[in-house]
Amino acid sequence: MDYQPPKFDLSLVDRETWSIFRYRAFMPLEGEYWREISLGEGMTPIVPFGEDVLLKMDFFMPTLSFKDRGAAVLISHCKAIGVESVVQDSSGNAGNSVAAYCGNAGIDCEIFVPEGTSPKKIDMIKAHKSRINVVPGSRDHCADVCRNKVVKEGKYYANHVYNPFFYQGTKTYIYEIYEQLRRIPANIVLPLGNGTLVIGAIKGLEELLSSGVIEKMPQIILVQSEYCDPFIQAVQTKANKAAMKTPLKPTMAEGIAIGAPMRSEEILEYIYKYAIHLIAAPEDRILEARMALAARGIYCEHTTAANYAAYLKYCEVYGKTSDCLIPMCGAGLKSDH
Ligand SMILES: Cc1ncc(COP(=O)(O)O)c(C=O)c1O
Secondary structure, three states, X not given: OOOOOOOOOXXXXXXXXXOHHHHHHHOOOOOOOHHHHOOOXXXXXXXXXXXXXXXXXXXXXXXXXXXXXXXXXXXXXXHXXXXXXXXXXXXXXXXXXXXXXXXXXXXXXXXEEEOOOOHHHHHHHHHOOOEEEEXXXXXXXXHHHHHHHHHHHXXXXXXXXXXXXXXXXXXXXXXXXXXXXXXXXXXEEEEOOOOHHHHHHHHHHHHHHHOOOOOOOXXXXXXXXXXXXHHXXXXXXXXXXXXXXXXXXXXXXXXXXXXXXXXXXXXXXXXXXXXXXXXXXXXXXXXXXXXXXXXXXXXXXXXXXXXXXXXXXHHHHHOOOOXXXXXXXXXXXXXXX
């Protein structure tokens, strides 16, 4: 995508719009379609959690995950260019988002999810009136099946990883943090499966940097699953591509269980360029982390608890890490099964 937003400046934020579209001066939007498509996504609070941690409550969203940031922009684009029907593959949350926004936009939608996807996510997709295919095998295989359909039937691929419009939505994660805190915390934790929040967040940070709004990049800390860690493996051998055949074992962190991430080269370039740290969420500490959060009123899904479990592990490896912002990406009710 050849789009260069203007220099970031809070005076260009439309404070009368209570959604991510308050940042539309920095988005490649066509027309005013977003007005009928927005479901009030974004504007999620930042909540202190102890002395060292800030939680960004990104499951306070129309479909209860951060994916609404990207889907709102992507489906506004689809509407603007006259798309009538889309297909999409997902571990569940992105499918929920695309299905909801398509429902609102009056666009026909078909979603592919891998077997084992949380039943609540499947129910939500159906409720939004999308067709759903539960594909036997891994998340990576599910993506292959969906892409075959795209190629064979010439369908529009409203995929959160592939489609650049999605990142124009996820970058608002960073704009919001800056608008709320008037600074960027020293440490930013992000989950890394296919990297849709990671790429969006880095784009947002680069924009703030080149606009002179921040002076340096924060320390970015990326979370993989202990059982599915292609990026950690790639960095160990300084590779420029990340892929593993299948996850070693099934993980509770279903949202980040991506063995062959589509944009691994781009993400590895960022990792090397910005000296990004990677950390594996210990599988046996995900439930414990989920309970620790829930005990203090924060009921997140297992993949999101993995972010906190990984942070605790990070502190053991790198020492006490203060001023750290962790995203609460998905709601707890979605992964109760
Ligand atoms: C709750 C949650 N967190 C993190 C992720 C990881 O996002 P990505 O695969 O874009 O890195 C997902 C993806 O579905 C998710 O649902």
